[in-house]
Amino acid sequence: MTYLPLSPAIITDMIGSLCIIVLSFLALRYAWLLIRKQPENFLWGFLFYFCLTLATFAISRATGHLLKHILLFSGNQEAWRIINPISGGANTLFMISLASVTIYYHKGIEGYQAINRKAKSLKEAYDQLEIAADQLQGMNLHLEEMVEERTLELSASEKKFRNLFNNSKDMVFFSDATNHLLTMNNAGFEMLGYPVEGPPDLNLVDIFKNEDELESYHNVLRSQGFIEDLEVEFAKMDGTGISVLLSATATYDENNKFSGCDAIVKDLTRIKTMMAQLAASEKMASVGQMAAGVAHEINTPLGVILGYAQLMMDDFSPESEPGQNLAIIERQTKACRKIVADLLKFSRQSESAREDVSINEILMDVIAVTQHSLNMDHINVHQDFTQDLPPVVGDTERLRQVFVNLVNNAHHAMEQQGSGDLTMISRYDSTTNEVVATVQDTGHGIPEKIRARIFDPFFTTKSVGKGTGLGLSVSYGIIQDHGGRIEVESPVTNKQSGEKAQGTAFHIKLPAVLAEAASVRE
Amino acid sequence: MNITRKFNIFALLLPLALLLAPNQAWALQVHAPPEGIYIHQLAHLFFAAALSYLFWDVRRSAFPGKGWRYLQIFCVLMILWNILAFSGHWLGFHIDNADIIRSDGYFSSHIIGPISAIKFIYFCATLDHLLSVPALLFLFLCMRSLYRSIDKEEKK
Numbered sequence: 001m002t003y004l005p006l007s008p009a010i011i012t013d014m015i016g017s018l019c020i021i022v023l024s025f026l027a028l029r030y031a032w033l034l035i036r037k038q039p040e041n042f043l044w045g046f047l048f049y050f051c052l053t054l055a056t057f058a059i060s061r062a063t064g065h066l067l068k069h070i071l072l073f074s075g076n077q078e079a080w081r082i083i084n085p086i087s088g089g090a091n092t093l094f095m096i097s098l099a100s101v102t103i104y105y106h107k108g109i110e111g112y113q114a115i116n117r118k119a120k121s122l123k124e125a126y127d128q129l130e131i132a133a134d135q136l137q138g139m140n141l142h143l144e145e146m147v148e149e150r151t152l153e154l155s156a157s158e159k160k161f162r163n164l165f166n167n168s169k170d171m172v173f174f175s176d177a178t179n180h181l182l183t184m185n186n187a188g189f190e191m192l193g194y195p196v197e198g199p200p201d202l203n204l205v206d207i208f209k210n211e212d213e214l215e216s217y218h219n220v221l222r223s224q225g226f227i228e229d230l231e232v233e234f235a236k237m238d239g240t241g242i243s244v245l246l247s248a249t250a251t252y253d254e255n256n257k258f259s260g261c262d263a264i265v266k267d268l269t270r271i272k273t274m275m276a277q278l279a280a281s282e283k284m285a286s287v288g289q290m291a292a293g294v295a296h297e298i299n300t301p302l303g304v305i306l307g308y309a310q311l312m313m314d315d316f317s318p319e320s321e322p323g324q325n326l327a328i329i330e331r332q333t334k335a336c337r338k339i340v341a342d343l344l345k346f347s348r349q350s351e352s353a354r355e356d357v358s359i360n361e362i363l364m365d366v367i368a369v370t371q372h373s374l375n376m377d378h379i380n381v382h383q384d385f386t387q388d389l390p391p392v393v394g395d396t397e398r399l400r401q402v403f404v405n406l407v408n409n410a411h412h413a414m415e416q417q418g419s420g421d422l423t424m425i426s427r428y429d430s431t432t433n434e435v436v437a438t439v440q441d442t443g444h445g446i447p448e449k450i451r452a453r454i455f456d457p458f459f460t461t462k463s464v465g466k467g468t469g470l471g472l473s474v475s476y477g478i479i480q481d482h483g484g485r486i487e488v489e490s491p492v493t494n495k496q497s498g499e500k501a502q503g504t505a506f507h508i509k510l511p512a513v514l515a516e517a518a519s520v521r522e
Numbered sequence: 523m524n525i526t527r528k529f530n531i532f533a534l535l536l537p538l539a540l541l542l543a544p545n546q547a548w549a550l551q552v553h554a555p556p557e558g559i560y561i562h563q564l565a566h567l568f569f570a571a572a573l574s575y576l577f578w579d580v581r582r583s584a585f586p587g588k589g590w591r592y593l594q595i596f597c598v599l600m601i602l603w604n605i606l607a608f609s610g611h612w613l614g615f616h617i618d619n620a621d622i623i624r625s626d627g628y629f630s631s632h633i634i635g636p637i638s639a640i641k642f643i644y645f646c647a648t649l650d651h652l653l654s655v656p657a658l659l660f661l662f663l664c665m666r667s668l669y670r671s672i673d674k675e676e677k678k
Contacts, residue, residue, distance in 0.1 A: 002634070002635040002636075002637075003623075003632045003633060003634050003635050003637070004632055004633040004637055004641065004642070004645045005630075005631075005632045006622070006631040006632055006633065006645075006648065007629055007630065007631070007632075008649070009645070009648035009649055010628075010629060010631070012648075012649050012651050012652065013648070013651055015651070016650075016651020016652070016654065016655045017651070019651070019655045019658070020651070020654060020655060020658050023655070023658035023659055023661070023662045024658055024661075026662045026665075026666075027658070027661045027662040027664070027665045029665075030662070030665035030666050030668070030669045031665050033669050034665070034668060034669050034672065037669070037672055037673065037676070038672060044668075047665065047668070051661070051665065054658075054661070058658070069628075072628040073627075073628050073629065075628075085558060088558060088562060089558065091562070092558075092561055092562045092565045095562075095565040095566070095568075095569050096565045096568060096569075098569060098572075099565065099568040099569040099571070099572035099573075100572075102569075102572035102573060102575070102576050103572050103575065113583075
């Protein structure tokens with residue numbers, strides 16, 4: 001090749017210059033749109049300034065090149081010679097500017113990355129905050145449900161223990177370290193005889209009858225931390241004592257210091273009564289056995305004495321002194337035999353019938369027999385019989401004897417007063433399935449000290465010759481033989497008013513025969 | 523006379539002395555003719571270095587999307603353009619004015635033979651738009667791609 005034509009270079013340069021201007025402005029347009037869309041984005045800002053500088057450089061260079069070609073085409077070499085350094089200088093200046101802007105990218109990108117990091121961390125923090133808020137909301141919701149559930153449980157538990165506290169038949173109380181009673185249930189106030197409505201402010205000192213027992217209670221409670229089944233006597237409102245069984249647990253505060261006690265108290269009156277009745281029953285049983293033995297031993301010699309006395313009476317006239325003496329022997333021997341027969345009845349050694357018996361009929365028979373003599377002493381007889389009373393199984397004659405004994409005793413108790421009221425009551429106690437017959441008088445009553453002995457054989461308060469002291473013993477034996485009980489109440493407590501009235505009431509309680517059982521037996 | 527006063531007088535006299543006797547001070551430098559081309563060449567190098575840094579940093583940052591790949595291509599092409607332009611300017615010193623004949627007008631200008639490597643490279647350097655135009659095309663594509671991706675994201 002001998003030469004290289006520069007015409008392609010001229011053409012390329014001219015077209016290229018135009019293209020460069022167009023392309024640089026198109027790039028600048030999109031850079032402008034980018035910063036318009038996201039003005040806060042530093043990276044787009046950098047690209048915009050880069051494109052702007054590049055467009056300036058492109059105009060400078062392309063214009064210079066085009067001008068050069070135009071001037072040289074038109075033969076104005078001199079003009080180009082003057083313009084050339086200016087155009088070259090401008091090109092250099094804009095190229096350096098473009099390079100500077102490019103270098104500045106470093107800072108731009110750092111800023112952008114910093115912002116990005118910050119934005120990312122903020123977004124993460126926001127996301128975490130949202131998650132935490134959701135969790136918190138969930139927990140809050142769950143917490144509300146839990147609180148509601150626990151409150152219901154607590155309420156049910158509180159109700160349960162409140163019912164136990166209120167409905168307990170035993171005394172329950174809470175006291176503080178100074179023995180002051182903080183709370184006591186109604187049963188406790190009732191047990192001590194205090195009014196349930198507006199009860200007084202009590203201290204343990206008020207309810208312990210004996211100071212020694214209170215001291216002992218304190219010592220044991222503080223040393224052991226609890227007390228189990230301590231038998232003490234409490235003082236009732238009226239000053240009388242009541243035997244109780246006390247169990248208590250000491251309570252302590254957060255510093256483990258004694259702060260009081262929780263206690264449950266059981267009334268022992270009923271148990272003690274039962275114990276006394278049991279002891280009496282045991283005693284009566286042993287006395288009955290002894291009486292049966294004695295009766296058997298005496299019965300034979302009495303029979304012999306009576307037999308020989310009656311034989312001898314045939315040998316003497318009744319008017320003669322020996323005849324009269326023999327008559328006395330015969331009479332007294334018969335009296336002895338009656339006593340022996342009574343003893344045997346008491347000890348249940350004698351035969352008895354078993355049939356369905358109406359207590360109402362027996363009571364009416366007894367009233368019919370005794371009413372005349374009662375009226376003679378101005379004693380009024382009252383009847384309070386429950387109709388349709390279930391029958392009891394027993395011996396009519398022996399049961400009649402029991403009620404006759406009781407009516408006679410009542411008669412004797414009211415005899416000296418010159419007047420009185422005898423009340424015969426019959427009723428059915430469905431809770432124990434017993435027929436209860438009551439013989440109640442308004443006599444002088446039975447003193448407390450002899451009440452435990454009234455059923456003892458040969459115990460009597462009547463003058464000599466008026467009673468053998470076997471009436472109640474025999475009655476006791478007969479009722480026991482019928483599977484029943486005798487309870488005595490003196491003075492008598494009015495069921496409605498609760499007031500106590502002078503007199504005595506004997507309650508005979510016999511097991512009732514249900515209609516079905518009676519029909520089967522028939 | 524205290525030290526502050528002495529300093530104030532010195533500060534007033536120094537600019538005056540520089541104005542009155544400039545030849546004695548080395549503050550003024552005469553810029554001889556080749557300086558312009560040197561500065562231009564240094565500017566090419568500076569621009570190429572700046573583009574290299576931009577290319578490296580964009581690549582290192584691994585921004586996602588086509589736009590950033592187009593920007594890298596733009597950087598590479600513009601670096602090559604800078605090298606070509608730098609070479610063209612440099613080789614221009616080694617070509618005599620007599621080697622370019624314009625006897626039949628400007629458009630019929632040509633480099634006379636024998637064609638050496640220098641002359642051929644110089645000729646190629648005059649075709650530098652074959653690099654710069656595609657470079658600018660990729661810059662345009664880059665900006666358009668970035669804009670469209672942002673627009674698309676926003677429309678979501």
